[in-house]
Amino acid sequence: MTLTSYLVLSALLFSVGLAGALTRKNAILVLVGIELMLNAANLNFIAFWRYGPNPELLTGILFTIFSIGVAAAEAAVGLAMIIAIYRHYKTTNLDHIDSMKG
Amino acid sequence: MTLPFLILAALTIAGAVAAMSFRNLVHCVLALTLAFAGLAGIYLLLGAQFVGLAQVLVYIGAIAILTVFAILLTRGTEPGDFPDTPASWRLSSVIVVAVFGVIVWAIRGSSLSHRALTPKPQVSVKQIGEALMGQYVLALEVIGLLLTAALIGAVIIAMYDRQAK
Numbered sequence: 001m002t003l004t005s006y007l008v009l010s011a012l013l014f015s016v017g018l019a020g021a022l023t024r025k026n027a028i029l030v031l032v033g034i035e036l037m038l039n040a041a042n043l044n045f046i047a048f049w050r051y052g053p054n055p056e057l058l059t060g061i062l063f064t065i066f067s068i069g070v071a072a073a074e075a076a077v078g079l080a081m082i083i084a085i086y087r088h089y090k091t092t093n094l095d096h097i098d099s100m101k102g
Numbered sequence: 103m104t105l106p107f108l109i110l111a112a113l114t115i116a117g118a119v120a121a122m123s124f125r126n127l128v129h130c131v132l133a134l135t136l137a138f139a140g141l142a143g144i145y146l147l148l149g150a151q152f153v154g155l156a157q158v159l160v161y162i163g164a165i166a167i168l169t170v171f172a173i174l175l176t177r178g179t180e181p182g183d184f185p186d187t188p189a190s191w192r193l194s195s196v197i198v199v200a201v202f203g204v205i206v207w208a209i210r211g212s213s214l215s216h217r218a219l220t221p222k223p224q225v226s227v228k229q230i231g232e233a234l235m236g237q238y239v240l241a242l243e244v245i246g247l248l249l250t251a252a253l254i255g256a257v258i259i260a261m262y263d264r265q266a267k
Contacts, residue, residue: 001107003217004209006148009111011205013118013137015198020122022194028127028172032134035165036118039141042153050148051214055223058233062241064153065230068160069245073252075165079172080256086176 006047014040027082027092031075038071106147114140127173135166149222152230 017036024030042064049060086092117137124130138161145154234242 001104001219003214005107005111006144007209008206009114009144011202011209012115013141014205015202016115016118016122018201019194019198022197023191024122026127028169028176029122029130032121032130032169035134035161036121036137039138039161042157043141043144046145046148046150046153049150051217051219053220055149055220056225058225058230061150061153061225061230062233062238064150065156066241066245068153068156069249072160072164073249075168076256077252077259079168080260082172083175083260084262092176 003047003051006043006051010040010043010047013037013043025093025095027085027094027097028079030094031078031082034078035071035075038067038074042067107144110140110143110147113137114144128170131166131169131173134169135162138162138166149225152225152227 014037017033017040019033020036021030021033024033045060045064045067049055049058049064052060082092085097089097091097114137117133117135117140120133121130121137124133138157142154142157142162145151145157
């Protein structure tokens with residue numbers, strides 16, 4: 001396998017996540033699309049680490065571990081916000097959440 | 103080497119497409135775990151065992167379960183989620199195809215793409231732990247602080263109930 005196949009797989013995954021984030025109306029599914037895009041970025045880190053000139057430096061692995069940690073924090077706060085918004089608007093449809101005044 | 107990659111790649115993409123296209127939100131998250139599992143397999147294939155296991159623990163074990171809880175708490179299985187206007191579909195697909203085209207064009211034009219595979223590096227958990235406690239200790243502390251803040255923030259955001267006051 002060459003680096004190209006991993007990069008194309010990552011681009012496909014990113015595109016699927018982007019399509020979901022753009023077309024779906026449910027806030028939770030938009031968050032899922034963003035998670036898919038983050039995973040595509042992680043795959044790029046690992047692929048470049050493996051095919052890079054010195055993989056014994058562990059840079060790609062450690063960056064990916066920190067990236068997974070940030071993604072976990074983002075998912076927790078995002079889902080908490082969606083639950084708070086649902087409590088206020090009684091819906092998670094993004095088309096109906098269109099005012100900022102509480 | 104090629105066949106496992108193709109199987110895992112097909113699994114990942116199929117899971118991702120299913121996660122973004124099913125109507126029932128719980129089915130969407132189940133398909134999402136399939137995509138995460140396929141990615142974990144690809145990490146193992148690339149020799150990053152620790153990241154593959156972290157992917158299983160964090161994404162499948164925590165984020166997918168958290169998403170299912172959020173769906174059930176918000177009764178997200180209600181219908182009418184799909185966009186009914188073709189205009190939004192058309193604009194979105196144009197954007198997605200353009201983004202994918204630009205990325206693939208950049209990959210094909212890069213000289214990095216045909217780099218030969220170096221021998222598989224032996225990465226032990228001990229090495230990762232030493233790197234985390236040595237060179238990357240500041241980043242580790244910062245991410246610990248970030249996770250603590252996110253945990254407290256998530257609890258406070260979800261706990262506050264205007265009606266109950």
